[in-house]
Amino acid sequence: MxxxxxxxxxxxxxxxxxxxxxxxxxxxxxxxxxxxxxxxxxxxxxxxxxxxxxxxxxxxxxxxxxxxxxxxxxxxxxxxxxxxxxxxxxxxxxxxxxxxxxxxxxxxxxxxxxxxxxxxxxxxxxxxxxxxxxxxxxxxxxxxNTAHPDAGLEIKKLADIDINIMLGAYGLGKSQRLIQLINQHVPDKTILVPHKIWPLNAIYEKFGYQLGNYQIYSRKLMKEQRQFVYIVPPFTFDSYIRATGVKRLFASGWKNLQVNDKDTLYISDxxxxxxxxxxxxxxxxxxxxxxxxxxxxxxxxxxxxxxxxxxx
CATH class of the missing domain: 3.60.15.10 (Ribonuclease Z/Hydroxyacylglutathione hydrolase-like)
Incomplete structure (x- = not known):
């Protein structure tokens, strides 16, 4: 019973x-x-x-x-x-x-x-x-009314963006998935991550999940070329709301977390x-x-x- x-x-x-x-x-x-x-x-x-x-x-x-x-x-x-x-x-x-x-x-x-x-x-x-x-x-x-698109197709949108990208994502789980997806589907992009995400990535790799290439963020790097994707947690993303010279995107299944109607990245966990x-x-x-x-x-x-x- x-x-x-x-x-x-x-x-x-x-x-x-x-x-x-x-x-x-x-x-x-x-x-x-x-x-x-x-x-x-x-x-x-x-x-x-x-x-x-x-x-x-x-x-x-x-x-x-x-x-x-x-x-x-x-x-x-x-x-x-x-x-x-x-x-x-x-x-x-x-x-x-x-x-x-x-x-x-x-x-x-x-x-x-x-x-x-x-x-x-x-x-x-x-x-x-x-x-x-x-x-x-x-x-x-x-x-x-909610149907999430294929994550691989969504991440390929980054290939059409010819300036540096600030990509908002939760630090644990979503960020590691995005790193792997970018390396798989948009390998021409260079991924930058903040110091706080580095040890989380290390745990993934300890458990046998290879994410691909990424490196620690520096402001100098972002000024040198146009193919960087800087993955940042929500607080950092929100603090750079007026950032210039970058395309701001937020990876989420929630519509209200998309930055605008044109540049969306519906990737849900x-x-x-x-x-x-x-x-x-x-x-x-x-x-x-x-x-x-x-x-x-x-x-x-x-x-x-x-x-x-x-x-x-």
Whole structure:
């Protein structure tokens, strides 16, 4: 029997009552199962953290001694019992080390996606589905009007820009994907990165993901030629809003983060509408519960066919 209170949302995040642990807590807790290392899913200060090896590496780089009291590293599909709930990880395809969390309790299978994507990505493990009774899915882009284009086709837009480019992107996950895509599809461009992205790239390479060529940014370099792509985090990108002599682009699946209608770069690390539908088809759940977005469109789409519960 599916337990409707198997997870609940409280001030600290997504709580599993039956295992007494949190999924991606928003505040430090005693026991945290963390799907991936983005800051909105992986906070510092938890006592016991269950995650993948790559997620642990990113958290320790970012938070140092405050990352967690103890890390418990799980390999893919390795099972561990947490408070009576059998927990295991499957690749989520969102970024390096990102995991979907399969929780089995009293014979019922609950699959929490965290953030996920189906698009191919040479910088992380490809998504791997399993069947479950309940799919607890992110709904960031659960909108029938949202369809993300092929990332390779999008990155090729850079080839037509004959001045230096300031490319805004989140430092962890998106930046590494962009470096690899540019090297693959627009190899004539020279990629520059700030010092803060360098150690993140080193972790990718430690885990066997070669990103290709890039070098540390310097202002002098940007003045010497016209084929540089300078990848910068959002804060830096916003601080150079009046920058001259460069083309400003922001790589995102969100329309409101595009700089203008003409120069767009729709590269998303989340599932779009059709991908969420494919995920539901693959998992074949008896119920779908939505988090991290608006689940109303899914509820309407599956009306009378599949129960959809909106958790947030």
């Amino acid at each position: 599916i337990l409707q209170d198997f997870i609940a949302i409280n001030e600290k995040g997504i709580y599993c009552l039956y295992g007494d642990f949190y999924l991606d807590p928003k505040e430090p807790v005693a026991t945290a199962v963390i799907s991936h290392a983005h800051a909105d899913h992986a906070v510092s200060g938890n006592r016991d953290v269950y995650c993948t090896e790559a997620t642990s590496a990113f958290m320790q780089l970012r938070y140092g001694k405050n990352a967690a009291l103890t890390f418990h590293i799980l390999g893919w599909q390795q099972q561990i019992n947490i408070g009576g709930v059998e927990v295991s990880f499957l690749p989520a395809g969102h970024m390096l080390g990102s995991a979907m969390v399969l929780m089995v309790y009293q014979g019922v299978r609950y699959l929490y996606t965290g953030d996920f994507k189906l698009q191919p990505d040479a910088t992380c493990e490809p998504i791997q589905f399993c069947q479950a009774d309940v799919l607890i899915t992110e709904s960031t882009f659960a909108d029938p 989340h599932a779009d509408w059709n991908d969420i539908l494919k995920a539901i088809e693959q998992v074949s759940p008896k119920e779908a519960w939505t988090l991290h977005g608006d689940g109303n469109a899914l509820k309407q789409h599956f009306d009378g066919k599949l129960p959809v519960k909106i958790m947030n």
